[in-house]
Amino acid sequence: MTFGILLAVLGSAFLHALWNALIKTGTSRLGAMVILSLGEVPIGLAVAAFCPLPAPEVWKWVLMAGCAHFFYKSFLTYAYEHGDLSRVYPIARGSAPLIVAVMGPVLALLWPSAMPADTLTLHEYAGIFVLGLGILLMAQGIFSHGEDRKMLPYALGSACATASYTMLDGHGARVAGDAIAYVAWVFVADGLFFSIGMITWRGLDVLPRNRKAWGTGLLAAAASYGAYGVSVWAMTKAPIAVVAAVRETSILFAVLIGWLAFGERMTKGKALAAAVIVSGVVLTRL
Numbered sequence: 001m002t003f004g005i006l007l008a009v010l011g012s013a014f015l016h017a018l019w020n021a022l023i024k025t026g027t028s029r030l031g032a033m034v035i036l037s038l039g040e041v042p043i044g045l046a047v048a049a050f051c052p053l054p055a056p057e058v059w060k061w062v063l064m065a066g067c068a069h070f071f072y073k074s075f076l077t078y079a080y081e082h083g084d085l086s087r088v089y090p091i092a093r094g095s096a097p098l099i100v101a102v103m104g105p106v107l108a109l110l111w112p113s114a115m116p117a118d119t120l121t122l123h124e125y126a127g128i129f130v131l132g133l134g135i136l137l138m139a140q141g142i143f144s145h146g147e148d149r150k151m152l153p154y155a156l157g158s159a160c161a162t163a164s165y166t167m168l169d170g171h172g173a174r175v176a177g178d179a180i181a182y183v184a185w186v187f188v189a190d191g192l193f194f195s196i197g198m199i200t201w202r203g204l205d206v207l208p209r210n211r212k213a214w215g216t217g218l219l220a221a222a223a224s225y226g227a228y229g230v231s232v233w234a235m236t237k238a239p240i241a242v243v244a245a246v247r248e249t250s251i252l253f254a255v256l257i258g259w260l261a262f263g264e265r266m267t268k269g270k271a272l273a274a275a276v277i278v279s280g281v282v283l284t285r286l
Contacts, residue, residue: 001238001246001284009234009243013250015227020076020089021257022220029080030198031208033073035217036224037194043225044187051181058182061172065165066189072161073194075154083151086258086270087142090251091155092162094135099163101128101241120239124284128245131280138251138273166244170235179233187225242284249281 001009023032054062079088101120120128142149169186176182198206208214227250234243252274258264 001234001242005234005238005243006246008230009246010249012227012230012234013247014253015223015230016093016247017089017250017253017257019220019223019227020254021085021261022216022223023077024080024085024262025216028206028208028213029077030202031206032213032217032220033077034195034198034206035208035214036221037073037191037198039218039221040187040191040224041195043221044184044191047184047225048181048188051178051184054176054178054181054185058172058176058185061168061175062182062185062189065168065172065186066193068161068165068168069186069190070193070197072158072165073190075157075161079151079154079158082148082154083142084147084258084264085262086255086264087139087147088151088155089254089258090135090138090273091142091152092158093248093251093254094132094139095156095159096162096166096244096248098128098132099160100166100244101125103163103167120241124239124242127280127283128241129280130283131245131248131277134273134276134278134280135248135251137276138255138270141267141269144269163244166235167240169232170240170243173232173236179236180229183225183229183232187228245284246281249277251277 019036023029023036025032076088076092079092082088141147142152169182172186173179173182208217231243231247255266255270255274259266
């Protein structure tokens with residue numbers, strides 16, 4: 001991974017933490033996520049209008065990624081109903097690189113024509129392992145500080161969905177040969193699947209009625225596109241597992257936002273976990 005790609009992925013990480021924080025600020029997490037999803041559709045269509053239509057073989061990747069994002073958003077929304085940003089986010093995001101690193105080679109063996117394996121060096125695997133350790137340290141407060149454990153299954157479900165769409169997006173963008181167009185259409189599919197699904201299930205009452213909620217949700221949609229687009233582009237230039245690992249520095253941004261914006265406690269354990277996470281990122285760059 002080059003230095004320029006590293007900086008781009010770090011910027012993507014910040015945007016990802018930002019849109020999660022924006023979702024957390026609303027009184028209705030589900031309503032905010034539906035607004036974000038509705039905002040994704042015109043953003044995706046606007047970008048797709050300047051790109052050629054993907055080849056027929058690309059659409060299956062778009063649809064599969066859209067489904068994975070549906071489950072990701074669903075699990076994440078309910079996790080935020082039960083926990084703080086600085087706890088839910090590390091668990092939800094943190095397990096994903098480890099799942100990608102383990103499942104990527106397995107899927108490549110089972111489905112070699114669709115999932116070609118990335119070659120990782122020993123220090124890149126070590127970096128991913130250290131990063132995962134730091135994430136576990138960051139998330140341990142759920143047990144030691146008596147926090148609501150109902151968040152755990154939702155956060156872990158979100159992590160599995162994150163790993164799924166990470167692998168789908170990385171390979172889908174490579175098949176498409178145009179990361180920007182691919183991301184645009186996945187945004188459309190993702191936005192339609194989640195918003196239609198939630199409105200069908202919960203009715204129009206799921207939509208907030210105040211302007212501030214809509215403004216926040218649409219801003220989150222723009223940040224989400226920036227985060228998503230940059231990361232998928234990076235996956236076409238560098239190994240997917242390494243990009244996924246570096247993206248998890250968004251946890252550092254989320255912890256800082258939780259501390260500075262939401263008044264969540266900054267403990268020694270969080271500081272130690274942050275240092276371990278940074279060490280894991282450095283290892284992926286050696």
